[in-house]
Structures are given as structure tokens and as C-alpha cells.
Amino acid sequence: MALKAPSQGHPWLASVLLLTGWLLALQVMAEAIEVRRFESPVTEQRYQSLTATLRCPKCENQAIGDSNSPIAADMRDKVYEQLNDGRSDKEIIDFMVQRFGDYVLYNPRLEGRTLLLWGLPGALVVVGGLALWAIIRSRRRVSVRQLSAEEQARLDELIDRERRS
Amino acid sequence: MLIKMIPEIGHYALVIALLMAVVQAVLPLAGAATRRPLWMAYARPMAAGQLAFLLIAYGCLTASYLLDDFSVVNVANNANSLLPWYYKFSAVWGNHEGSVLLWSLILGIWTFAVGCFSGRLPPDMVARVLGVMGLVSVGFLAFVLITSNPFERSLPNIPADGADLNPLLQDVGLIIHPPMLYMGYVGFSVVFAFAIAALLGGRLDSAWTRWVRPWTNIAWAFLTVGIALGSWWAYYELGWGGWWFWDPVENASLLPWLAGTALIHSLAVTEKRGTFKSWTVLLAITTFSLSLMGTFLVRSGVLTSVHAFANDPSRGLFILVLLGITVGLSLLIFALRAPRVSQPGGFNWLSRDALLLVNNILLVVMTVTVLLGTVYPLLLDALNLGKISVGPPYFNALFVPLTVLLCVFMGLGPSARWKRMSGRELLSRLWLAGAAALVIGVLAPLAYTGAWNLKASIGLVAALWLVLSLARDLWDKTSRGASRRQAVKRLTPAYWGMVLGHLGLAVTIVGVALVSNYSVERNVRMNVGDSVDVAGIRFHMTALDERRGPNFVSDAATIEVTRQGATRSFEMHPEKRLYIARGMPMTQVALRPGLFHDLYVAMGEELDDGSWALRVQIKPFVRWLWLGALLMAAGGMMAVADRRYRRQLSTRAPERESSSAASSGVVSASQVTSKEVRA
Amino acid sequence: MKRRLLLLVPLVLFLVLGAFLYQGLSINPFDRESALMAREFPAFELTTLDNPQQRVDEGDIKGEVTLVNVWGSWCPTCRQEMPQLLDLADRGVRLIGVDYKETAASDAEKRAQGQAFLTQFGNPFAFNVFDPLGSLGFDLGVYGAPETFLVDADGIIRYHHTGYITADDVESIIMPEVEKWR
Structure with a gap:
């Protein structure tokens, strides 16, 4: 959405545009406080975690539990209803994805297109470890070649002295 | 009459500041390349002049706000005659245009500060550093003037009253949060400029690292405080009681912080051991690049975020071009001029060198993870692979184990020696701390609520391990001298800074672990x-x-x-x-x-x-989250007080060192060490 | 030489990221394809707006290429969209409306709200499904109004339009899609 400063012409147009921008922002601070009864603390816990990990499809970037938009309220109602019907978390999540797509999942599923997303950090830790191993090995050889035992001893002594100072 | 002209005066001052930035960028850089002292000498006065005119421009915008000049579009859109004066004052940066102006002003302040505190640096270094900062300034001032002019008027249709500042921003936290954050973001431009200057001048020695370290620490401390303030503000103002949402805008501030943390540690290795210079320089470039990228992400509208500024694709394009030129050019310079020679200086698996490298690897992986999670929806979308979301569950799933892993090595770091040490020695020093952390951490939740809690225990064990290993190290370091009090006095501010920084992280981890599990x-x-x-x-x-x-x-x-x-x-x-x-x-x-x-x-x-x-x-x-951040920031600041940084400010660096360094581009580890010892 | 190439890696990575960010500038994050694309129109059992006794279900949608438009009298853009929908109806396209979540308290008042809207702005619809609780809207994955679904003769959703249909959209998108699935 282009919210250009109203340089010329229609200040009213700009204010309308800005207003719509604020309406989006408005969802931010008017948080949803609903009084619900749960059959058990476990169910309540599941409700909290489900509404925290499902994304409101209408908002800028909010979980349905944090949003005041009507669709988020509908989705919370559905989550609540289905929890009371004894559905599992997975069933409820699938139910939402069927209607609103993967977009509503803050926790992206592991599949072909998200392999890089889930795999890269771990792969980098491994690569980093290997690189460290290679560096330590190669440096050990370099330092052996470059410093004689006497130099090495002097260097150690200097370093040691410096650390103590 | 003059009062009515305030916005025009501000606009005019901004144009002059831009011109001065151009001079500050071009002449000193050219002078350093062609060895012309006169050209190089332009750097400092231009930096001062630029700051003066930026202050005028900024003052004019603030005056327009305080005087309720609703003919200025920016004022009309973001203030109201009923707004209390202090919010009028802070409303200046509560919007896109004003905040970029603040960004530029802060860059001016940092540049001026570098000009002031670089008296003893070689003139070509100063010229290059200020020149590079001038270039960055040119980019941002052009951005303000071309796409985001805060002084634009809506004459002759002057609104009767302003639309008011977004109520979310009418808050003390928001008065200080952006300036702190920008002090951090922009502060990294100093390190960046030093890195580019070192690459251009072929001078990357331990003196260089000693010049850079204080600036890095200060910028990092500001960023730490800025992020903590943002989190605190979200906690009490958004009304959800959440303190970190992994929102793209938050991630944009976390990215340079993580890279900056890695930089602080790699600078330690490079200073002490003269190794990993290219890596350190790359981190310096990366840290500032991520600051710039944060600016792009927040202002371009490519990512949906609750915090984002009003978005405008043309601005986004401008910043992207700016980002491309700045980062692309500096990485190109890096590729062409990074030190060719691999430095000597071997070390063992068990050594502070290796542990600091592990720290760097993990912090870089964390940076990549946050970046990847933030831009991944965009990548998939651009490749037509559908729309997905990446949110808190993803980041928590990866960030928490990485942090725990980091803590394991962090506990070992302070006690380890450079180069090598025996595993037995390390074990004998730290086994008690480790065992105590395990026992207390596992039992504490039981005592707190009467039930086991694995997640809380993991956090507590990690935090306790950090604290107890630090305590043990402190004990060991003070038990050698004649009396313990004397020994404590001998510990350097740099050491205390490290202690505070690590302690701060431990405190934050306790906060995270408990507030996440026991709210x-x-x-x-x-x-x-x-x-x-x-x-x-x-x-x-x-x-x-x-x-x-x-x-x-x-x-x-x-x-x-x-x-x-x-x-x-x-x-x-x-x-x-x-x-x-x-x-x-x-x-x-x-x-x-x-x-x-x-x-x-x-x-x-x-x-x-x-x-x-x-x-x-x-x-x-929950307070521990921000308390820890304040401790970290205090640690960063404290380390700046170390004698060796003051020494370099008060005594001229030996000529021989700079000439030999300039010719070879590198100084070997033994040279550095012996020089330090002699000095 | 090998090391020099290694030093180029950061630059290459940055350029790749930059290219994506550039593309990102022209992407609208709210422009999302419906999750129901190429799937059957969801099952439902409701009544029509005009007659609380007349039951309708998904079978009534099938048979011919149809535009299902989700609207509400509370939605200002639905008004702006109406001339385009009337135009489409004139061109012989079958339209079915879903009156989504009217705001009044009772069902009778809600029906009145919806009917008043159609009286005022025109009624291009073969019939209107009355969806007071938004249950059909929810099953369609609707998160705002207006939204429009193109359903083929077999009841499969073939195209989804978020936001209001402009006169340009009628020519450049809607009519070609209708022709394509006829």
C-alpha cells in the first residue's frame, strides 16, 4: 500500500490512505480478551499454544490470539469449539490449513520447499565444525614449520607474561 | 517572517549538509589515494560542518512540531495541537521522514566523534574513515531529500489541526527507544568505515583492532539498550504481555546485534593473536550491512510486520539501491583487498582461540537462522512456491538449542588460555561449576513449583554454568597475587566488561527461561x-x-x-x-x-x-530480561575504559609499526605480542 | 587464487539476496492464492437470503460456470464492486451471492439488511446464500469481503479474487477465466 506524503492535489485522498494504514495498525493494540471456560488446564494450555501459533490471515503479522480482527475471532472460536469436540492439535491445524493455506502456520511444515529453512542452520553448524577442524589442523602445521622450538618457547613466555600483566 | 520560514531553513540546511558530505567523502578519499595532505585535511572540518547543518535541519523540524506548523505535511500527519510538548518533541522521529533525518543526524554525530577522537591516528587512516562515513551520509541525505523530505509543505491547503501521533508511540519507552537503536545501528558505520579504510590502505594490524574495539563496543552497547527498550515497550504498551515476537522488525535489530557480538569476540582474537583478520573485517562489513538491511526491511514493505513504517515501494527501491551500492562495493573491496597471507599462529582444540572461533561460528549460524527465517517467505514467494509464514515456533526451535550450545562454550572461554591448554587443567578448574550448575538448575524448578520442568531447567543450568564458571575464573585470577584485594584491583576494565557482559546474558537467560515457563x-x-x-x-x-x-x-x-x-x-x-x-x-x-x-x-x-x-x-x-541487557550494555561500555585504549589515544603509535604494517599489510603474531609487551 | 575466489563468496551471497529483495519489492504479501484452488466447493447447508424456508447446498452451485461472490451490507467496497458484478451478469455470467455476516442482532434483521443493500445497489445474483454466522465464508477461507470464487460446472473452484473487482479486472481477468472454464 502506497502511503505517499500528500505532496500536491488531494490532501483528503492522502488522509484516507493514511486512515486505512492506521486501521491496520489499530488491530495491534486492541488485543483480544475473551473469557472462556476450559474443561481442563491441559485444554487451556493447548488453546493458548494453538492460538499463538496460528497466524491471522488478515493482519499484518499477528497470531490469532493477539489479533482483534473479526476473522481471528472466528478462528479462535473454531479452535475452541474443536478442542471441546475432542479434536487433536493436528486435526485442528489441518482444518485451518485446508481453508486458509500454509500461510496461517507460524510453524512451517517440513516439506520440500522448507528443507533449506529447517536444514541450513544445522548444516552450517556441521560445516562450521569441519572448518574449525581444518583450521586447527592446518595452523598446527604452519606454526610447526615457522617457529623453532626456541622461538615458540619465547613466544609462549611473552604471551604468558602479557596475560599476567 | 523568520519563524514562518523555519521549514525552508531546515530544508536548505539539509541540502548544505549533503553538499558537505559529498566533499567529506570525495576529497579525503582521493587525497588518501594520491597522498595529498591538503585534501585529506578536509575530512574533519567537513564532518563538523555537516553536523552543524544537520543540527540546524533537525532543530528546524523539531521547531515546526513544537510550533504546531501544520502546513508542514509531516507535522500535520504526526502531531496535534493537543499533544503534550514532549511527545511533539519525540513525534519528530515517530514517522518515516523524521526518523531517517534522525538517522542522518546520528551518523553526523558519530562522524564528528570519530573526527574528535582520532587525533593520534595516521592522517590517511582518518581521511579514509571519515571519507567512507561521508559516503554513507551522502546516500542517506540523498534518500531524505529525494524520497522522504520531512519539510514538505501542503500550501495553500493548511489543515486546521494535525492527525495526531499514533497513540502507540505516545510513550516514554518510544521517546528513547529509536534514538538508542539508531545510535547502535549507525554506530556500526564507524567500524565499517575503519574496515574499508584498512582494506583500502592495506593496514590491518593490532593497532587497527585497538582503534576499532572501543567504537564497536559503544555501538553494540547502544544497540543492546535499544533492543531491550523495544522489547520492554512491546511488553507494556501492546497489551499482550509478550516481550519478543520474532517480528521482522525485531529481527532486523537482532541481526546486527548478533553479528556485532561475533565481531566483538573476533576482534579480541585479532588483537591478541593477530589472526583471522579477513574474518574480522568481513564481520565488520556484515554487521553494518545488516543494520542497513534492517532499514530496508522496515521501510520498503517487502515484509509484513506490525511495526513497519508506512510503506512505499519507490523508497524501498532507493534503499535497496543504496544497500546494493554500499554492501556490494564493500564486499567487492573485501574480495580484492582482504589480506592474502594466511597468518601463522597455531592453536589447539582446547584454547581460547578455538573457543572464540566456536563462539563466532555459533553466532554466525544464529544470524543466518534469523535472516533465513525472516526472508524465507519472501524467497519462496519470489520463486512462486507459495506463501508461507515463519514465526516464533520456528525461531524458538532453532534459537534455543543454539543458545544453549553457545553457553556451553561460553562457560569455558574465560578460563581457557590462548593457544593451548590441557584438558585436565580445564576440567580441574571447572568441574565444580559444571556439577553445581547441573544440580541446582535441575532442582530449582522443583523447589520453585514442586514439579520438574525440563525447559526451565535447561535455561537455568545454562545460566548457572555461565555465572559459576565466571565466579571460578574470578577466584582463580585473584588467587595468585599477594592479597586478594590487590589482585582484584589488578584486573582490567576489559576483564570486568567481559564478566558483566557474560553475566548479563546469564541474567537474561534466567528471565527467558522462567517467564516462558511459569507465566x-x-x-x-x-x-x-x-x-x-x-x-x-x-x-x-x-x-x-x-x-x-x-x-x-x-x-x-x-x-x-x-x-x-x-x-x-x-x-x-x-x-x-x-x-x-x-x-x-x-x-x-x-x-x-x-x-x-x-x-x-x-x-x-x-x-x-x-x-x-x-x-x-x-x-x-520478566524484569531479568532487560536487566540482563543493561548489564551486557554496561559490560560493553566498561571494556572501553580499558587502559590500552586510552594509551593509544594519548601516545602516538610508533611510526615503525605503521610503516611496516602498511608495506606488508600484516603483522605476525609474535611481532604484535612483543610490541604489546614492550609498550 | 582459490582463496581469492573464496573471498568472493560473501559478495555472491549478497547479490543473490539482493535479487530476491528486489523481486520482493513488487510482491504484494496480501495477494494470496486460495487454499481451496482446484478443490471442490465446500459442502454447506443454508437457506437463501429471500426465503428462510428455501434450503440450498453445494449442489445448487454446480451445473454451470459460476461466480460466487461473498459480500455484506457492512462492506463499503462491496458497493463499489456492484456495477462490475451487474455488468458481468449482463454478459451472461451466472453469479451467486453469499451474504456474509450481517451485523444486526436477529436473523430477520440481518436478512432485512442484506435485502436493503441489494435493493439499493442492484442484484446481479441468481440467488443469495444467507450466511449469518459466516460458516460458509469460513469454509471458503474468506477473511474479508468482497471475495469472489470462480466455480466450474463440476463444482471445482478454479479462480479466486481477493478484494473488489474493478472494471479492468472484468476485462482482463474475470471474463478470460470464465471463458477458460466454460
Whole structure:
């Protein structure tokens, strides 16, 4: 959405545009406080975690539990209803994805297109470890070649002295 | 007459500042390349002049706000005659145009500071550093003037009153959060400029690292405080009691912080051992690049975020081009001029060198993870692979184990020696700390709530391990001399800075672990006379009033709170405000902060029978999150006070060192060490 | 030489990221394909707006290429969209409306709200499904109004339009899609 400063012409147009921008922002601070009864603390816990990990499809970037938009309220109602019907978390999540797509999942599923997303950090830790191993090995050889035992001893002594100072 | 011209004066001053930035960029860089002292000497006066005119421009915009000059579009859109003066003052940076101006002003301040505190640096170094900073400034001032002019007028249609500042931003936290954050973001431009200057001049020695380290620490400390303030603000102002949402805008500030943390540690290795120079320089470039990227992400609209500024693709394109030129060019310079020679200086698996490298690897992986998670939806979308979201569950799943892993090595770091040490020695020093951390960390949740809690225990063990290993190290370091008091005195500010920094992280981890696992939340329906018990604390609503503020009306509840078994009680006043100018409802949370837990009451909607929906929360140890961040920042600042940085400011670096360094481009580890010892 | 190439890696990575960010500038994050694309129109059992006794279900949608438009009298853009929908109806396209979550308290009032809207702004619809609780809207994954679904003769959703249909959209998107699935 282009919210250009109203340089010329229609200040009213700009204010309308800005207003719509604020309406989006408005969802931010008017948080949803609903009084619900749960059959058990476990169910309540599941409700909290489900509404925290499902994304409101209408908002800028909010979980349905944090949003005041009507669709988020509908989705919370559905989550609540289905929890009371004894559905599992997975069933409820699938139910939402069927209607609103993967977009509503803050926790992206592991599949072909998200392999890089889930795999890269771990792969980098491994690569980093290997690189460290290679560096330590190669440096050990370099330092052996470059410093004689006497130099090495002097260097150690200097370093040691410096650390103590 | 002059008063009416204030916006034009500001605009004009901005143009002059831009021209001075051009001179500051071009002449000193050219002078350094062609060895012309006169050209190089332009750097400092231009930096000073630029700052002067930036101050004028910024002052003019602030004046327009304070004088309610609604003919200025920016003022009309973001202020209102009813707005209290201090919010008018801070409204200047509560919008896109003004905040970029603040960005530029802060860059001016940093540049000027570098000019002031670089008296003893070689002139070509100063010229290059200020030149590079001038280039960055040119980019940003051009951005302000071309796409985001805050002085634009809406003549002749002057609105009768302004649209008011977004109520979310009418808050103390938001007065100081952006300036702090920008001090951090922009502060990294100094390190960046030093890195480019070193690459251009072929001078990357231990003197260079000693020049850079204080600047890095200060910028990092500001960024730390800025991020903590943002988190604190979200906690009490957004009304959800959340403190970190992994929102793209938050991630944009975390990225340079993580890279900057890695940089601080790699600078330590490079200074002490003369190794990994290219890596350090790359980190310096990366850190600032990520700051710039954060600016792009926040202002371009490529990512959806609750915090993003009003988005405009043309601005996005401008920043992207700016980002491309700055980062692309510096990485190109890096590829062409990074030190060719691999430095000698072997070390073992068990050595401080290796541990600091592990730290760097993990911090870089964390940076990549946050970046990847932030831009991944965009990548898939651009490749037509559909729309997905990446949110808190993803980041927590990866960030928490990486942090725990980092902590394991962090505990070993301070006790380890450079180059090599025996595993037995390390074990003998630290086994007690490790065992104690394990036992206490596992048992503490049991004592706290009477139940095991794996997640809380992991956090506590990690934090305790950091603290106890630090304590052990402190003990060992002070047990060698004649008396312990003397030994404590001999410890350097740099060491204390490290202690504070690590301690700060431990404190933050305790906060995260406990608030994430032991928060209690109840949504209740309450009317006057009702009361509810949450975790042994009684909340009793005694009154409901309507109030009037300067630019809002509100419904306010009075809640009497009594702890179990206590006779004393106190009152809390949550409010639901309606800001008149924007017709915007806002939740004003009632908070009772405490070192061990916060009580948090937020008002929701009025229900049909006249009662209100209230959210009551108990947030254990939530203050520790920000307390830890403050400790970290204090640590960063403290390390700057170290003698060796002052020494380099007061005594001229030996000529021989700079000439030999300039010719070879590198100084070997033994040279560095012996010089340091001699000095 | 090998090391020099290694030093180029950061630059290459940055350029790749930059290219994506550039593309990102022209992407609208709210422009999302419906999750129901190429799937059957969801099952439902409701009544029509005009007649509380007349039951309708998904079978009534099938048979011919149809535009299902989700609207509400509370939605200002639905008004702006109406001339385009009337135009489409004139061109012989079958339209079915879903009156989504009217705001009044009782069902009777809600029906009145919806009917008043159609009286005022025109009625291009073969019939209107009355969806007071938004249950059909929810099953369609609707998160705002107006939204429009193109359903083929077999009841499969073939195209989804978020936001209001402009006169340009009628020519450049809607009519070609209708022709394509006829």
C-alpha cells in the first residue's frame, strides 16, 4: 500500500490512505480478551499454544490470539469449539490449513520447499565444525614449520607474561 | 517572517549538509589515494560542518512540531495541537521522514566523534574513515531529500489541526527507544568505515583492532539498550504481555546485534593473536550491512510486520539501491583487498582461540537462522512456491538449542588460555561449576513449583554454568597475587566488561527461561465488587471511572490487589483509552513491576452486562530480561575504559609499526605480542 | 587464487539476496492464492437470503460456470464492486451471492439488511446464500469481503479474487477465466 506524503492535489485522498494504514495498525493494540471456560488446564494450555501459533490471515503479522480482527475471532472460536469436540492439535491445524493455506502456520511444515529453512542452520553448524577442524589442523602445521622450538618457547613466555600483566 | 520560514531553513540546511558530505567523502578519499595532505585535511572540518547543518535541519523540524506548523505535511500527519510538548518533541522521529533525518543526524554525530577522537591516528587512516562515513551520509541525505523530505509543505491547503501521533508511540519507552537503536545501528558505520579504510590502505594490524574495539563496543552497547527498550515497550504498551515476537522488525535489530557480538569476540582474537583478520573485517562489513538491511526491511514493505513504517515501494527501491551500492562495493573491496597471507599462529582444540572461533561460528549460524527465517517467505514467494509464514515456533526451535550450545562454550572461554591448554587443567578448574550448575538448575524448578520442568531447567543450568564458571575464573585470577584485594584491583576494565557482559546474558537467560515457563494468564469477567484469585494473589475491582486526558478519554478500573496471607494491599489502574484525534482505542496496561514477578492487568472490552473483560497475568522474572541487557550494555561500555585504549589515544603509535604494517599489510603474531609487551 | 575466489563468496551471497529483495519489492504479501484452488466447493447447508424456508447446498452451485461472490451490507467496497458484478451478469455470467455476516442482532434483521443493500445497489445474483454466522465464508477461507470464487460446472473452484473487482479486472481477468472454464 502506497502511503505517499500528500505532496500536491488531494490532501483528503492522502488522509484516507493514511486512515486505512492506521486501521491496520489499530488491530495491534486492541488485543483480544475473551473469557472462556476450559474443561481442563491441559485444554487451556493447548488453546493458548494453538492460538499463538496460528497466524491471522488478515493482519499484518499477528497470531490469532493477539489479533482483534473479526476473522481471528472466528478462528479462535473454531479452535475452541474443536478442542471441546475432542479434536487433536493436528486435526485442528489441518482444518485451518485446508481453508486458509500454509500461510496461517507460524510453524512451517517440513516439506520440500522448507528443507533449506529447517536444514541450513544445522548444516552450517556441521560445516562450521569441519572448518574449525581444518583450521586447527592446518595452523598446527604452519606454526610447526615457522617457529623453532626456541622461538615458540619465547613466544609462549611473552604471551604468558602479557596475560599476567 | 523568520519563524514562518523555519521549514525552508531546515530544508536548505539539509541540502548544505549533503553538499558537505559529498566533499567529506570525495576529497579525503582521493587525497588518501594520491597522498595529498591538503585534501585529506578536509575530512574533519567537513564532518563538523555537516553536523552543524544537520543540527540546524533537525532543530528546524523539531521547531515546526513544537510550533504546531501544520502546513508542514509531516507535522500535520504526526502531531496535534493537543499533544503534550514532549511527545511533539519525540513525534519528530515517530514517522518515516523524521526518523531517517534522525538517522542522518546520528551518523553526523558519530562522524564528528570519530573526527574528535582520532587525533593520534595516521592522517590517511582518518581521511579514509571519515571519507567512507561521508559516503554513507551522502546516500542517506540523498534518500531524505529525494524520497522522504520531512519539510514538505501542503500550501495553500493548511489543515486546521494535525492527525495526531499514533497513540502507540505516545510513550516514554518510544521517546528513547529509536534514538538508542539508531545510535547502535549507525554506530556500526564507524567500524565499517575503519574496515574499508584498512582494506583500502592495506593496514590491518593490532593497532587497527585497538582503534576499532572501543567504537564497536559503544555501538553494540547502544544497540543492546535499544533492543531491550523495544522489547520492554512491546511488553507494556501492546497489551499482550509478550516481550519478543520474532517480528521482522525485531529481527532486523537482532541481526546486527548478533553479528556485532561475533565481531566483538573476533576482534579480541585479532588483537591478541593477530589472526583471522579477513574474518574480522568481513564481520565488520556484515554487521553494518545488516543494520542497513534492517532499514530496508522496515521501510520498503517487502515484509509484513506490525511495526513497519508506512510503506512505499519507490523508497524501498532507493534503499535497496543504496544497500546494493554500499554492501556490494564493500564486499567487492573485501574480495580484492582482504589480506592474502594466511597468518601463522597455531592453536589447539582446547584454547581460547578455538573457543572464540566456536563462539563466532555459533553466532554466525544464529544470524543466518534469523535472516533465513525472516526472508524465507519472501524467497519462496519470489520463486512462486507459495506463501508461507515463519514465526516464533520456528525461531524458538532453532534459537534455543543454539543458545544453549553457545553457553556451553561460553562457560569455558574465560578460563581457557590462548593457544593451548590441557584438558585436565580445564576440567580441574571447572568441574565444580559444571556439577553445581547441573544440580541446582535441575532442582530449582522443583523447589520453585514442586514439579520438574525440563525447559526451565535447561535455561537455568545454562545460566548457572555461565555465572559459576565466571565466579571460578574470578577466584582463580585473584588467587595468585599477594592479597586478594590487590589482585582484584589488578584486573582490567576489559576483564570486568567481559564478566558483566557474560553475566548479563546469564541474567537474561534466567528471565527467558522462567517467564516462558511459569507465566500465569487468566482472562476474567469483572464488575465493581468482583474479585478473582490468580496464583495466590487476590484482584478485587473496587471502582470503574471515566477519565479525561489531554488528548484522550478513558475508562479506568481500580483493582485492589492483596497477596495471600498479607494484610497490606495496593491498587492497580488499568485503562482503556480512546484517542480523540484518531478515534483509536488503546489498552493502557496496569503494571506492578517486581524483581521476582510482575503483576499485569489489561482491560479488554466492555461486556454486555456492564462488566469488563480483564486479562490478569503474573510474569515471573520478566524484569531479568532487560536487566540482563543493561548489564551486557554496561559490560560493553566498561571494556572501553580499558587502559590500552586510552594509551593509544594519548601516545602516538610508533611510526615503525605503521610503516611496516602498511608495506606488508600484516603483522605476525609474535611481532604484535612483543610490541604489546614492550609498550 | 582459490582463496581469492573464496573471498568472493560473501559478495555472491549478497547479490543473490539482493535479487530476491528486489523481486520482493513488487510482491504484494496480501495477494494470496486460495487454499481451496482446484478443490471442490465446500459442502454447506443454508437457506437463501429471500426465503428462510428455501434450503440450498453445494449442489445448487454446480451445473454451470459460476461466480460466487461473498459480500455484506457492512462492506463499503462491496458497493463499489456492484456495477462490475451487474455488468458481468449482463454478459451472461451466472453469479451467486453469499451474504456474509450481517451485523444486526436477529436473523430477520440481518436478512432485512442484506435485502436493503441489494435493493439499493442492484442484484446481479441468481440467488443469495444467507450466511449469518459466516460458516460458509469460513469454509471458503474468506477473511474479508468482497471475495469472489470462480466455480466450474463440476463444482471445482478454479479462480479466486481477493478484494473488489474493478472494471479492468472484468476485462482482463474475470471474463478470460470464465471463458477458460466454460
